[in-house]
Amino acid sequence: MIKLAFYGKGGIGKSTTVSNLAAVLAGKGLKVMQIGCDPKADSTILLRHGREIPTVLDLVRNRKDDFTLHDMVMVGFGNVVCVEAGGPTPGLGCAGRGIITALEKLNEKGAYEVYQPDVVLYDVLGDVVCGGFSMPMRNGYADKVFILTSGENMAIHAAANIAMALDNFKGRGYAELGGLILNRRNVKNEEEKVGELAGDIHSQIVGMLSQSRIVQEAEEKNMTVIEAFPESTMAEEYRVLAEQILAVSGPVKKPENAEGKGRVC
Amino acid sequence: MLNRLRHGENTAEDGSSADLSAASVSIRKADFNAPFPAGLEYAAPARGSWNIVHQGMLIPEAHQIFVCAEGCLRGVVLTAAEMGAGERFSMISIREENVLKGDMEDLITDGVSDILKKLRTLPPAVLIYTSCIHHFMGCDLPLVYKRLREKFPTVSFTDCYMNPIMRKSGLTPDQIMRKQLYSLLEPAAEKKENVVDLIGSSFPMEETGDMMRMLRNGGKTVRDLTLCRTYAEYRKMNEASVCISVLPPAKAAGEELEKRLGMKHLYLPFCYGYDEIRENLGILSEKLKIPEEDRESGIALAEKALLAAHRLIGDTPVAIDYTATPRPLGLARLLTEHGFCVSGVYADSFTGEEKEDFLWLQRNAPELVLHPTAEVSMRVMPRHTEKKLLAFGQKAAYFTGTRFFVNTVEAAGLYGYDGVRRTAEMMMEAYLHEKDTKTRIQVKGLGCGCCV
Numbered sequence: 001m002i003k004l005a006f007y008g009k010g011g012i013g014k015s016t017t018v019s020n021l022a023a024v025l026a027g028k029g030l031k032v033m034q035i036g037c038d039p040k041a042d043s044t045i046l047l048r049h050g051r052e053i054p055t056v057l058d059l060v061r062n063r064k065d066d067f068t069l070h071d072m073v074m075v076g077f078g079n080v081v082c083v084e085a086g087g088p089t090p091g092l093g094c095a096g097r098g099i100i101t102a103l104e105k106l107n108e109k110g111a112y113e114v115y116q117p118d119v120v121l122y123d124v125l126g127d128v129v130c131g132g133f134s135m136p137m138r139n140g141y142a143d144k145v146f147i148l149t150s151g152e153n154m155a156i157h158a159a160a161n162i163a164m165a166l167d168n169f170k171g172r173g174y175a176e177l178g179g180l181i182l183n184r185r186n187v188k189n190e191e192e193k194v195g196e197l198a199g200d201i202h203s204q205i206v207g208m209l210s211q212s213r214i215v216q217e218a219e220e221k222n223m224t225v226i227e228a229f230p231e232s233t234m235a236e237e238y239r240v241l242a243e244q245i246l247a248v249s250g251p252v253k254k255p256e257n258a259e260g261k262g263r264v265c
Numbered sequence: 266m267l268n269r270l271r272h273g274e275n276t277a278e279d280g281s282s283a284d285l286s287a288a289s290v291s292i293r294k295a296d297f298n299a300p301f302p303a304g305l306e307y308a309a310p311a312r313g314s315w316n317i318v319h320q321g322m323l324i325p326e327a328h329q330i331f332v333c334a335e336g337c338l339r340g341v342v343l344t345a346a347e348m349g350a351g352e353r354f355s356m357i358s359i360r361e362e363n364v365l366k367g368d369m370e371d372l373i374t375d376g377v378s379d380i381l382k383k384l385r386t387l388p389p390a391v392l393i394y395t396s397c398i399h400h401f402m403g404c405d406l407p408l409v410y411k412r413l414r415e416k417f418p419t420v421s422f423t424d425c426y427m428n429p430i431m432r433k434s435g436l437t438p439d440q441i442m443r444k445q446l447y448s449l450l451e452p453a454a455e456k457k458e459n460v461v462d463l464i465g466s467s468f469p470m471e472e473t474g475d476m477m478r479m480l481r482n483g484g485k486t487v488r489d490l491t492l493c494r495t496y497a498e499y500r501k502m503n504e505a506s507v508c509i510s511v512l513p514p515a516k517a518a519g520e521e522l523e524k525r526l527g528m529k530h531l532y533l534p535f536c537y538g539y540d541e542i543r544e545n546l547g548i549l550s551e552k553l554k555i556p557e558e559d560r561e562s563g564i565a566l567a568e569k570a571l572l573a574a575h576r577l578i579g580d581t582p583v584a585i586d587y588t589a590t591p592r593p594l595g596l597a598r599l600l601t602e603h604g605f606c607v608s609g610v611y612a613d614s615f616t617g618e619e620k621e622d623f624l625w626l627q628r629n630a631p632e633l634v635l636h637p638t639a640e641v642s643m644r645v646m647p648r649h650t651e652k653k654l655l656a657f658g659q660k661a662a663y664f665t666g667t668r669f670f671v672n673t674v675e676a677a678g679l680y681g682y683d684g685v686r687r688t689a690e691m692m693m694e695a696y697l698h699e700k701d702t703k704t705r706i707q708v709k710g711l712g713c714g715c716c717v
Contacts (some may be wrong), residue, residue, distance in 0.1 A: 065435065100403040131367060131403040138405060172408050 001112070002249050005122040005136040005175060008148030009158035013183045014223075015043040016215060017148060017238075018123040022047060023226035024077030024242040025119050030252055033117035034080055035106070037099050037136060038125040039087020049223035055086020056102035069109040074184030077227050081115050092223065095125070096132020102133050118252045125159045134165055137175045144178035144249050149197070151182075151190030156197050163201040178248045179206035181241065186211050206248050207241040210234065277645035283464025288642045293631035297623050299614040301637040307644040313674045313711035314588045316634035317427060317442045318344040320354065321392045322713070323467070324446060326496040328388040330380060332357040332373055333427060337541040341394075341427065347709050353388075355380045359398055369404040374412045374481035381417060389496040390421040390449050395608065397430045423448045436517055441669045444518040446490060447588055450503040461553070463489040464507040464522065465515020468678040468712060475546055475558055476509070476533070483555025507553060511535045511618045512675060514593050535676050535684065539564055542681050547677055563682030568636055570689035571603045578696050582608035582654045584665050586638065590657025590676045594622040596657065599685065601630050608654070609634045611661050647664075655696050659706040668702050671695040674711045 022034045036043025041055045053074045059067045076082045087095045090131035122136040131167030134143050149159040166177050182194045225234045273315045277283035318341050335358045345354035358374035443465045470477045493499040508528045510519040519530035533545040550557045585593045597607045648666040656662035662670035671691045
């Protein structure tokens with residue numbers, strides 16, 4: 001099992017990118033679990049075609065501990081296991097604490113043992129604003145962190161902060177920085193600016209995505225690009241990105257089958 | 266001047282008017298298992314029940330370190346001081362700057378290291394109690410323990426918690442603490458068939474109790490944390506092939522030992538009903554392949570003691586509280602069945618094990634009054650009795666204002682038919698000998714060796 005976390009400034013396209021990656025990986029025959037760690041609870045919306053899903057925190061709030069693992073998940077496109085951590089009442093409560101509770105609850109209910117995903121994708125809200133949002137970086141959660149950024153200054157600033165958080169955690173056995181994903185906004189000298197950031201944080205740009213209308217069109221259909229426009233250039237970009245990420249993260253070893261033969265993707 | 270009023274009247278202890286409607290309900294009208302609404306709570310100054318400090322001190326030679334804000338440390342510091350266990354207790358205080366800096370992990374690692382370096386001898390085990398702020402902030406405790414274990418390889422560390430916000434979700438602090446008491450036991454190289462651990466009680470089981478007699482006569486070696494005098498003795502508890510718990514908050518500890526160390530866990534709850542006692546002892550006999558004791562003589566002795574107690578106590582009202590016994594309704598039923606006048610039971614909620622007794626009392630003693638202990642109006646409830654009243658437990662004594670009470674907590678080591686016999690004897694003794702209630706109940710941790 002590989003576990004990957006995706007961070008980046010709010011609105012940079014994390015959920016869209018992660019959902020498309022999930023769809024690509026599922027298409028390769030891998031069992032994928034996507035965990036949205038955002039109070040908005042819309043990380044997996046494209047995989048579940050806009051259907052409502054109870055968030056983990058809603059369940060904790062409304063039913064205390066009287067719910068099962070299956071109440072927390074919805075199987076979406078490509079059999080991707082979708083989970084939304086959810087968040088506190090807007091304007092109240094603590095979102096970071098919410099992420100911690102949700103991830104602990106998933107562990108407690110045996111999410112990883114029961115679904116045995118080959119790949120777990122954590123889609124994490126924006127910047128690392130407090131300890132709660134660094135939870136997916138911790139030992140036992142993600143192995144690698146990928147940061148989405150464009151060439152916009154605010155996105156670069158957020159990416160630098162996230163990289164700094166990872167650097168602060170050096171020696172703790174937390175996730176390593178896998179690299180940057182450039183999600184283009186077509187700003188001036190975009191690739192150079194992001195390349196410079198990669199140099200500053202001693203990392204690399206692992207993949208790039210174009211700004212494309214296709215992405216919005218797929219979203220209007222409540223689908224990933226992979227599902228809505230599988231033949232599009234954009235779909236191909238997501239496939240390439242998935243390969244680039246797997247190349248950095250190491251091969252996914254499928255559990256041994258009944259004949260005792262494992263499989264490497 | 267104090268008003269001398271009976272319960273149920275809407276006049277408070279100080280004579281002012283107060284809404285006392287939530288302070289009592291007849292069992293006929295009560296809901297199972299939580300008859301009283303949750304809300305603002307009152308803590309009666311009856312302090313005999315053990316807390317997490319008392320329980321942790323059961324591990325011989327272990328050192329406790331509490332990590333929390335200074336205001337929260339007050340209670341646990343006093344507990345340790347009252348026990349005369351200050352040498353085995355240290356603390357690390359958290360300040361606002363630690364929250365802002367986010368250096369909670371370093372604070373614990375550095376603080377614990379500093380404390381251990383300053384102790385005259387390195388303890389074999391350290392219990393670190395973290396608090397709600399660590400929980401809120403998502404402090405990486407596994408990382409803290411990993412670092413400490415690397416730094417002090419000869420010391421065994423375990424995680425304990427002083428986390429009141431988790432009091433009503435998941436395992437209770439009491440359950441967690443009793444579970445963690447055995448977390449320092451490591452897997453044994455070899456299990457010993459004849460070794461049995463008694464776990465999760467704060468008191469050793471009485472040798473006259475049916476379970477202990479069966480174990481001894483069956484050739485079993487019994488190990489019990491409350492009897493361990495050295496850390497080495499404690500560590501040998503890992504050799505048991507079977508562990509037995511008898512108290513509801515100890516059940517999780519047994520389940521954990523079964524899962525982690527492969528011990529067979531038997532939960533044979535303390536109770537008063539002869540049928541249930543018979544069933545539990547039958548399971549003990551079957552699972553451990555040891556002979557049962559003579560049931561009829563055990564029952565006869567219990568009945569004889571109950572008869573004698575009833576002859577002495579007669580119609581004197583008896584009030585029971587949940588700190589004295591895990592089965593307050595079971596005791597109320599036993600006493601009612603034997604002609605005693607049970608006037609009240611003080612408990613905020615009941616375990617599922619009490620349901621049958623609850624329903625029995627609803628049918629057979631519908632006017633039995635249930636009182637909460639934590640509901641806020643109990644703070645001003647009149648605490649006087651006009652006639653002599655016998656209380657079973659400190660809280661019942663406090664709330665009724667009686668000076669005749671059985672001073673016990675968590676059924677202190679009683680078990681089986683013999684436990685019923687001893688209960689009757691304790692009631693007789695308490696009925697005959699007046700006590701200074703205030704002095705007795707304000708001491709923390711009954712039986713823990715308080716030095717004040």
